[in-house]
Amino acid sequence: MNAIEVIGLEKKYGKTTAVDRLSFEIAPGEAVGLLGPNGSGKTTLLRMLATLLKPTSGYARVMDLDGRFQAPKIRRFLGFMPDQAAMEEDLSVEEYLVFFASLNGQSGAQKNSRVKGLLDLLDLGPVRDRATGALSRGMQQRVGLARTLIHDPAILLLDEPAANLDPRSRAEILAVLRELRRMGKTIVISSHILPELEDLCTRIVILHQGKLAFAGPLSEASARFRTRRRVDLRVGGDSTKLRESLAENTGVAEVAGSDGWIHITLKEDQQDIGFIARRAVELGLPVLALREEVPGLEEIFMQLTKEKKEP
């Protein structure tokens, strides 16, 4: 059973197609990064998955429940955090969480322990009595995450949870998300901060102009979008001769150097990288380090969106 199964999902606003017949699957316990430029349909997709928006056509199945007919049941499994920190400004943090716990049918000891647990998990204890409207943006995001987790959902849909946060707050939110992933939650997270997604997610879904540009494991994306391999080499002694020698090799596209490293870009058909180390040894230079650069999420994202822009 998939946690989420999207089948031909489409959303149109008048003549504009926000999401164009998407189909992909997310297994339970996976952390999936949802990427795409602004206006690519990420928020619309998340709102449709959260049953807050009806698709024009197609449907999504969540925990084997059909989004078209079983929305109230689906909502029990979902925790949705929108991109804006929507707060009840007049309630204190604790009152706010207690309200949402009660709204989800919790009462008595269960409610109190749940709220206390979340206050501890998200380090909200020191601000529990402060009005949510008076909190900093970072704290509000944490309170929002606590609200999302209040009914212990199996699936988390997070729309830009770390947007507009300072690096420390971002790191703290991501640490909580890693912990949640470890606890077995399925996480779908939309973000523009790609290096952090790379750290958290095992799979990515990339949208471009409402269409599915890529959906699959990060490693597959790296392999697919690796057009040119880059190898970094560090040797002892003077590396000038080695660089000249490598530049003359037919399998090498470009050789550059900085801070004692030699950056070698290989041609597309060049598979073997052993010749680089062999050449260094032949020239009597000790090989201190040799590493292959794997294209990161940012590179994949740029490449995908660039490809789509160019007709």
Next chain:
Amino acid sequence: MRHVPLAALISREWRTSWADRGAYILRAAYAGALLAGTIAAWVLLPLVGSGNPDEYPEIIRSGFGMFCRGQFVLATMLAAMTFARAVCREQERGTLDFLILSPLTRTEILVGKLAGEFLGLTALVASGIPVLFLLIPLGGVSIPGILWLQVTILAQVLVVGGVCVALAAAIGRTFPVMLVAWALMVVAAIGHAVGRWWWPKSAVVWNLWESISVYDTLGRQLSRVQTEAGPAFKALAAAAVVSILCCAMGSLVLEKRFVRGVRVGMWSQVAARVRRFAGSLSGAWLFRPLIALDHPLVRRECAIYRDLPFRFCWMALVIGYAIIARNALHDSWGRWGDHAELASKGLGIGAVLAVLMGAITVGYDRRRGNLQTMLACGVAPEDIVRARMAGLVLRALHLMGLPVIHLALVSIPAGLCPPGEMLWRLPAALTGLLLGTIVMMDFTLKYALSFRRPEVAGVMAVLFALPLGALCMGFVGATFSTFSIGLPLLIVAILASGARNIRKLPKWVMR
């Protein structure tokens, strides 16, 4: 376990809207105002009429009747504001998503919000009841009488609440919801009378309408010697049914509007067409500004052809005025008194609209941070205040212009202005009108900038700025001596008040 989430929602409504400092102050102010009125009744009663104690019950009864009608109108206004804000605020903040994702159904969400706010308003009404009991020793009113009339007023609150919740689900913006709800309540109160006059053949419909109208129930209760519990509770039960039906209807609309996503609706299409027309040469003449516009901010504020709600309001007012004038006066062109009455009422409605719209537009501009941005960009506070004032006065003059011209034309035949005094009285009245309008809009601007909630600023402006403006208008235009004293005094007062607004603007906006 469905009662747990619903109770949580009602409790939250109570906590966030009616358990804060402002709500306590409001209840205290209401009870205080009633206490002041009651003390005044005790002190002044011997001075009214012949001073005979046998007449006291009748005087108290009639005064209490007037109070109840006033309370009815105020309760309608306040209820519309409260209920509209309760639902629209959820949508504006984005917190409605969380309620929809909860186990509550949409109808339950709306019922929960309705119940929470109704509890708050009930507490407000209840806070004044013990004070009203102080009138009982004077005669004319009894404990059941006071209670049943207050129950009738609560029935009206519930009806307004239901209507507002349904409208808020459909429209989603506080101010339009309030306006539409008020308009509907006016129609509900007087519609059957107008209908009976317009189309007397459908008497059955008008009778039925009258029998279920809460305003008429209140009137019938007041006309009885002994107020009855039955009609009051019937009205409350009917109001509860109506409000729950409204919630159910609202939930359907919410489903359609909210879950299906943003759509380019009919209103937006019409608005776009009108905006295009207004920008054209042939359309702009309708709202051409009357003064030189040097400063870009003043130009922006006075570009009223871009202000769509104002424009629709103005058109509705002019068309409505023309229709009423045509229908009400077509067979009585000779009765100049009727013309004067119509013009006065038109002037009053125009002034109320100007004040309300002014307070709410400026208030929302402040809330959205537009004024803060301007100050941060280095725009001088005096430029902002002057530009806003120019815009407000211009809009007020547009809204009040037609009735004023009508009033000026009929003032001599209607006997408002003796022909011999025309030379000074007419200019004095027009000067008084201009100065009164400026005073009114100056206070409106002050309230809009200083109050946290634009709706509260609107109500305050109607309660205080409007009577003050009318007072200034009447003072300057009354006699030659009041004109000669009032004119310089008012000019100085307006300049001083403007200077105060300029001085305080950064404090109000930057907090």
